[in-house]
Amino acid sequence: MCHSRDAAEQVKAQLAEWLAPRGLVFNEDKTRIVHAETGFDFLGFNVRRYRCGKLLIKPSEAAVRRIRARLREEVRALRGAETLAILRAVNPIVRGWSAYYRTVVSKEVFASLDSYLWQLTYRWALHRHPKKSKHWITSRYFGRFNTAREDKWVFGHRDNGAYLVKFAWTKIVRHQLVKGASSPDDPALTDYWANRRRRSAPLPLDRATMRLLQTQKGRCQCCGQLLLHSDQPPQSPTGWEQWLRTTRKAIKARHIAYQGTKTPDGVQLRLAHASCLRRRKASGNGNSA
Template identity: 40%
Template sequence: MSFHIKHYPAPQTSKTGWKLLIKPSKEAVAELRQKLCAQWKKAQGTNVQSVLAKLNPIIRGWANYHRIAVAKEIFNKLDHWMLRKAEHYTKWMHPNKSAEWRHQKYWGRLHLDRLDSWVFGDKPTGGYLLKFSWFPIERHKLVKGRSSPDDPTLKDYWMKRQAAKARDLTFSKQKLAKRQKGRCLECGESLFNEEEIQVHHRLAKSLGGKDLYSNLALVHLLCHQHIHAVTERSMRDCQQYNDRELLMEEKRMHHQSQQEENKELCGS
């Protein structure tokens, strides 16, 4: 179970004397740590860019899913835990270097929009590891009245609610989702039904297809697997694109932050 739901005594703030709080469950946090641990172990011996490409999608997905709950404290604890994991990684990579040297090489204010000097990443490229606490808590919006997803007259209402989830996608995927009007290319259903979303090459790269928007589309993971099973195509190129796109998005955000900061300096 992803969430823990419990009534807590609140005689000072609630008319009923109780307050319902929804938090990420201990089981969900434990499962997340196991998954991240596995990726950190695989990362030993690989460069920082590979580390970011593997960890950032997991952090982004888990934080976006759980930020509708009372999760601020848990997010902060996960960030401290990830700091220790990053320190272990750098120590394994550079066993003969001092802690000060490793901190100087791998940590800094890489996210220019935040006054945080302890951001782990790759200074030459500007890529950095996301932090759970960077994802703001957003309470779930209650459904209006007795609105039902099965009511055909409310189809537009439910599509708009689901399309709002597009803001959690990377910039490139947001552009594709808008072009597809929030629908999966394969099944035609809403992209935002809690299934994993992947980028698909309309024309396979092995057949000359390019990494251009005109040749890319968003599909559900299961739909993606179905497409490749039917056409006997390999998902390798698509998976490589999905991994690379996440890393490029981090670089784009870093570059944009630098440009905005330069404008502010020039204007001051």
């Protein structure tokens, strides 16, 4: 991303010098020097400076092609299956991919993927009911299933109200600038980097639970350990997908629970590991209402 070959080689030499004490070296086959205006792909992102002078990071074209291909394969493989099978298969993929790309310029890509997913589900419905009219199909499978949004074209299940989430529903959260010259290699800043990573993790929870997690800084009321997630966030769309699956299962299985704690102002709800509450109850030290 330098403007001259000499400057680029100088930067490369400086980086090599920084990597050497850490036992790391450049992979010459994978390392190349490019102009910022040309841009480059890295870990599914495209980094490029545009004519307006802004350096923007977006999902790479290759990453978009991969997610479109996966969505297409998943939906086509479920032709003839029940609506809930589509929701179970596709929702984790959408949540995981959008969580990974939520910190970059993804709004247009999210919208285009929602449009593509709508086409896939519509064709799935046509294949499932070849003798039904298009009006019947749209009335049966599409509607305002998510009452919190003014969207009448959400794919869902009429009987239980379950629906397919959309990429665009994931809030874009801009990357937080690192404070000062803080380095991840500085052992004195371990807590700073851990707290920074935890704040960036989007949790698939209701608002009340989110507020409690924020109040408790994500930690159990009893043991003080993290309730749901690790210090290191997932590093890929697939990683986010698996993390979200595990987290939702933990909530559904009630591995975390509400605890009513008595205070001078009444009873306040707090979150704790269900195992911690069981141990506290068994020891006779319970303080729940």
